[in-house]
Amino acid sequence: MSTEPETTEQPGPETPDGATEDGAVEEGVAEGGTTEGGAADAGMTEGATADAGDGAGTGAEGGSGAQLSEAEAELAAQRLERERIERRKAERKGPVEAGAKLSGKAADLLAAVRAVESGQKPVAAVFDEPAPRRPAPEAVQRPQPAPQPVAPAAVPAESVDEVRRVLTDGGAPDSLAPQAAATLGEGAGEQLRADPWQLLRIGGVRPEQADGFARALLGTEAGPDDERRGRALTGWLLEQAALxxxxxxxxxxxxAALAQRGVPDADAAVQNAVAEGEALVFQDALDPRAPEPEENDEEGAERPVRLLVGLERYALAEESxxxxxxxxxxxxxxxxGSAQEWERAAEAAKGSTAELIRATAGNGLVLHTGGEASLAEPAALLRTAHALGLRAWAATHTPLGRERFTRLLSGTEGPGNPTPGGPTPDDATGGSSVTDGSDALPVATVAGLLAGAEGPGRDADGALDLDLLVVLDAPQLDVETAALxxxxxxxxxxxxLAGDPAVLWxxxxxxxxxxxxxxxxxxxxxxxxxxxxxxxxxxxGIGVGELNQVEAPGKEVVIVPVxxxxxxxxxxxxxxxxxxxxALGVPAEQTQVITPGHGGAVGTRALNAALKERLNPGPGRFGGFDPGxxxxxxxxxxxxxxxxxxxxxxxxxxxxxxxxxxxxxKERxxxxxxHGWAVTAHQAVGSRWPAVVAVxxxxxAQxxxxxWVYTAFSRADRHLSVVHGVDQALPRAVSEIPAKPRTTRLPVLLATQLPTAG
Structure with missing residues (x-):
């Protein structure tokens, strides 16, 4: 690494903000940690803003033409798709399995959900009976025809006015009215007046704000032990966990998180939320492949389990x-293509490319891992599939990733812009360019593919009209998108599914x-x-926990201490x-700044303001923006x-x-x-630039x-400058701080569905 010697004194002390990057949350949901991708500010806000909405930057097509409604239509289409999945689940002979052999409180909670949902028992009567054994779900049916994107219906003005009156009475900003009316649906005003803690369902509202709203409306009736408060806080904490x-x-x-929020009986709060259908409970075996105890085993012998609570939305997506x-x-x-043709294609390739072709030939699901150079291997697979007559497509995380893979597939660019003498796609694979008789190669974004704006379209049964789908940037798939x-x-x-497992999730x-x-x-x-x-x-080196000094004769890596x-x-x-x-001939428009957070003295807001002043000064007449x-x-x-x-x-x-x-x-x-001269690492995932300045x-430091370091540093093709002010926190982060764990159920669900796999 080179060190740029020049330093410049600047007035003003460093102002720690504590703002962290998207996805970097406080340790444990009990501490109320939220992500930048959906976190609320300290004050009550009008729902999700750009600070919250851009989140971890899962980029995709932003819509086309002169209609913004395409983005809204895409969201509506995905909602309809989720509703279709729910209907299919409901049509099964048995309910969706949420766990077997429940006992004690777990059985009570699970029985509560089903008894209340079916209308068989009132809420107060369902906690004294054990849950029945649940039959295993039937096999998934073929997808039905995809719904056409439909713009969401406008909220009636009278409903918004009613909500605005309730908000005013409770001392909440009336600017929340449109979002509250849309979120709570019909009778939103009555719902809020009867249960003021429903305000927590509005993005950006925090528990202390909902408590104040409830006290203003209910007076002395509003207390920390109110059943409505405990139920709403349970849902809010689960939403924060999802963020x-x-x-x-x-x-x-x-x-524990409910107790920290002042709920006197946390167990009862969870029970109430489950009984009302606002949460689901699961009991998952810690080792799902371990055999169940025999009937003649010692009394009390049971498989170790963990008791989980989740929102139906994500539980359904994970099971689907x-x-x-x-x-x-x-x-x-x-x-x-015959087995012999697949094998001939594999023999013509080299190394792990041949392994990928052979694995794809005989399996419905294959995982491929590697860095930027490894993209040459999925490209070779796609060429092979086209040569064998398959309808094969690739899908990327971002439009920039789509353009990059398209150039690689056509043979006009190698991943990482390799230096002379480095591996090229043809060196690695022996492949050739794909031509499909049109100017466009078979590469789409994941969002465009699902929305129907890109890709092969759908067949008569509603399934994607293809035989092979290669999804790049696979670590960026969240559970709902992957389910779709x-x-x-x-x-x-x-x-x-192909991607670099070392990048941010x-x-x-x-x-x-x-x-x-x-x-x-x-x-x-x-x-x-x-x-x-x-x-x-x-x-x-960073990927394996080592921050090494590297020789950079062409100033590929430069350290700038501050x-x-x-x-x-x-x-x-x-x-x-x-x-x-x-020094390098890379223009400013091809250089991307990456920093850990939006807030703080060196967050994206501060950096973008300074970069705009230097690179494109202007009055910002339209919401702070100017042409260019x-x-x-x-x-x-x-x-x-x-x-x-x-x-x-x-x-x-x-x-x-x-x-x-x-x-x-204008209103959106x-x-x-x-501004986008500076972004966070989560926003940068799936894209690369000729030069990157990591700040x-x-x-x-925290x-x-x-x-994070791996993702930020690996976004650079030709040059990386590191503006370094964290001293030993950088090598310590690389060597000692892995990704924060996430609680998920997918491995257990797969082990249940595929008991012999492994």
Whole structure:
């Protein structure tokens, strides 16, 4: 590594903010930790803003044409798809299995859910009877025709006015009225007046604010032991856990968090939430493959289990995902191309590429791991599949990733822009370019594929009209998106999930790729193609917990030490606007700044303000934006697309995002758009730039982890500058701080569905 010698004194001390990057949450939900991807600010806000909505940056298409409603239509389509899955589940002969051999409180809680849902018993009477044994679910049915995207219905003005009156009476900002009316649905005003803690269902509202609202409406009736409060806090804590990546919480963690929030009887609060159908309870074996105790075993002998509580939304998605993956694993892949043809293609390839082709030939699900250079192997697989007559597509996490893989597939670019003498796609695979008779190669974004805006479309049964789907950036799949993908694939299709397991996990709940690697239910192919050059050597070391000094004769890696926040901002602007363009020939528009959080003296807000002043000064007449500004556009919570402001007029803010025109109405600009010269590592996942400036200010030391450093540093193709102000916190993060654990159920569900896999 090189060290840039120049330093510049700047006035003003460093101002620690404590703001962390998307996904970096306080330790344990009991501490009330929230993610930047959906966290509330200290004050009561008008729901999700751009600060919350861009979240961990799961980028995808931002919509096209002159209609912003396409993004809303995409969300509506996904909601309809989830409703379809729920209907299919309800049509089964038996209910969805939530755990077997429940006993004690677990049985009581589970019985409460089903008894109340069926209407057989009132809430107060259901806790004294054990839950019946539940039959195993039937096999997943073929997907039904995909629903057409429909824009969400507008909330009636009278409903919003009613909610506004209730909010005013309770001393809450009336600006929350539209979101509250949309979230609570019909009779929202009456619901809020009868149960003021329903305000916690509104994004950005915190328990202390809901408590104050309840006291204003209910007076002395509002107390910490109110059943409505305990039930609402249970749901809120589970939502916060989802923001931190969990699909469920252990019962002990949930009750501890409720107690910390002043709920006197946490067990009763959970029971009430379960009885009302606002949460589900599960009992999962710690070792799902261990045999069940025999009837003649010693009395009291039981398999070790853990008791979990989760929201129905994520429980349903996780179970649907397990069903869909089990269906693919158990189905026989379509015989497109004979076994001899597959084998000849494998023999023509080399190393792990040949292994990937052979594994895909005979399996419905295959996992492929590796860094940037390993993308050459899925590209070779896609070429092979097309040569054998398969309808094969690839899907990426972001539009930038789609463009990059398209160039790789066509043979015009190698991953990582390898230096002369480094591996190229043809060196690694012996493959050739794919041509499909059109200008567009078979590469889409995951969001575009599911929304029907990209990809092959769907067949008469509603399944994606393809035989092979290669999903790149697979660690970014959250459980809901992965479930939609699995449910959308026809019987006999092959699914290859490829990605770098060392990067940050998904913005949404779940850790699908990591869970599948642990579950070992399908072939796993590890690429043996190393990322080339000094950057590849640096990132590979970080992946195994070592921060090594590397020789960088071409200034591929430069360390810029700083002493305080002001100097960090100054040096960052200097690098982007002057040093990198002058020394390396990389223009400012191709240099991306990555920092751990949005807040703080060196967060994205502060850096973007300084970069705008230097690179594109202007009055910011339209919501703080001017033509030419780089932006990060969030068409939906947790998704980010890089773009540029084109103009602003009466229709809204006109953006160019990945070559597509997007118009953001004025009332949505604050929610959906932020400046994009500086982003967080989560927002940067799935994209790469010729040059990256990674900013590590002193107040970010607690936010650093090995996955964060690996992700930020590996976004650079040719050059990485590290603005370094965290001293020994950086090597300590790399060597000692792995990814924060997430509580999920997918491995247990897969082990139940595939008892002989392994």
């Amino acid at each position: 931190a990546g969990h699909t469920a919480l252990e019962m002990r963690a949930l009750t 995902l397990a069903d869909g993956l089990a269906r693919l694993i158990n189905s026989v892949p379509k015989e497109d 993908l699995a449910e959308s694939l026809p019987d006999g299709a092959r699914l290859v 998904s913005a949404g709940p779940g850790r699908v790729f990591a869970d599948l690697l642990v579950a070992r239910v399908c072939p796993q192919i590890a690429s043996r193609l190393p990322d080339p050059g000094p950057l590849g050597e640096l990132v590979s 002493r305080d926040a002001g100097e960090a901002v100054h040096r960052t602007v200097q690098l982007v606007a002057d040093s990198v363009p002058r 500004d780089r932006v990060a556009y969030s068409p939906a919570p947790g998704r980010t697309v890089p773009g540029q402001v084109v103009k602003a007029d009466a229709d809204g803010l006109h953006l160019s995002c990945a070559g597509l025109s997007v118009v953001v109405p 600009v604050e929610q959906c758009v932020r 590590l200010p002193g107040d970010a 936010a650093l982890s090995r996955p």
